[in-house]
Amino acid sequence: MPELPEVETIRRGLLPLVKERTIEAVWISPQAPKLVAYPSTELFCRQLQGRRLLDVARRGKFLLFPLDDGRTWIVHLRMTGTLHHSRQGCQLPYLRARFLLDDGSFLCYQDQRKLGRMWLVDDPLPIVGSLGPEPFSPSLTGHPLAEALVKRRAPIKSILLDQRVMAGIGNIYADEALFQAGIHPLRPAASLGEEEVERLLEAVRTVLAEALAHGGTSFRSYVDSSGRPGSHQHYVRVFRREGLPCPQCQTPITRAKVGGRSTYYCANCQS
Numbered sequence: 061m062p063e064l065p066e067v068e069t070i071r072r073g074l075l076p077l078v079k080e081r082t083i084e085a086v087w088i089s090p091q092a093p094k095l096v097a098y099p100s101t102e103l104f105c106r107q108l109q110g111r112r113l114l115d116v117a118r119r120g121k122f123l124l125f126p127l128d129d130g131r132t133w134i135v136h137l138r139m140t141g142t143l144h145h146s147r148q149g150c151q152l153p154y155l156r157a158r159f160l161l162d163d164g165s166f167l168c169y170q171d172q173r174k175l176g177r178m179w180l181v182d183d184p185l186p187i188v189g190s191l192g193p194e195p196f197s198p199s200l201t202g203h204p205l206a207e208a209l210v211k212r213r214a215p216i217k218s219i220l221l222d223q224r225v226m227a228g229i230g231n232i233y234a235d236e237a238l239f240q241a242g243i244h245p246l247r248p249a250a251s252l253g254e255e256e257v258e259r260l261l262e263a264v265r266t267v268l269a270e271a272l273a274h275g276g277t278s279f280r281s282y283v284d285s286s287g288r289p290g291s292h293q294h295y296v297r298v299f300r301r302e303g304l305p306c307p308q309c310q311t312p313i314t315r316a317k318v319g320g321r322s323t324y325y326c327a328n329c330q331s
């Protein structure tokens with residue numbers, strides 16, 4: 061699933077290609093009746109046509125395209141959605157939407173599992189307003205995060221996935237950050253001391269920055285704005301490495317379920 065580094069990689073790639081471009085035509089596959097969450101698919105196509113893209117922004121795992129009429133086109137890729145730019149038209153399979161731009165290029169939206177969603181709204185706040193701070197936000201030092209965790213008895217892994225606490229972290233980077241910080245994923249969030257919270261936030265920022273430098277992680281369908289996969293899957297330390305030696309102590313990596321999600325950790329390094 062695309063998380064912050066993947067969505068940010070797409071944003072950075074798309075920005076110089078689509079900024080100030082006008083959308084000339086919109087096509088939504090009849091096989092993706094749920095892709096447009098708001099308004100109706102018909103209205104979405106009609107209202108997006110002729111609009112100029114002023115910017116490409118990101119909030120958590122959401123892509124936001126502010127438009128010249130004051131509205132915002134929002135995209136959430138969820139599990140298997142990809143959005144890339146092409147000068148040759150869009151390829152099958154799993155093509156769910158196609159946007160023709162005024163320079164003859166295309167934005168192609170592919171999504172095998174069809175869980176991705178798009179909105180066209182006057183105000184993005186009802187969609188993204190409940191998101192917690194961005195991990196790289198300077199205002200998010202250990203203290204506000206510690207305050208958010210203090211009353212939570214849920215495992216720290218589940219709290220890291222809670223987009224209201226911090227936006228943009230998913231399964232891969234939660235596991236990688238907890239390993240980096242030496243914190244067991246099942247620890248109740250409230251049991252973390254101030255120093256551990258500091259260490260965890262530092263680890264979150266480090267793993268996200270590494271993944272960004274590698275153009276994101278491609279275990280499945282993720283590709284960047286030009287259709288290329290990322291390379292961070294070659295650098296992960298615990299995620300999907302069950303039974304393989306821990307890079308620090310050689311103990312085989314353990315896999316467990318936390319809040320219904322597969323979780324990978326080193327039972328020796330993460331206390």
Ligand SMILES: [Zn+2]
Binds near residue numbers: 306307308311329330
């Ligand atoms: Zn270890």
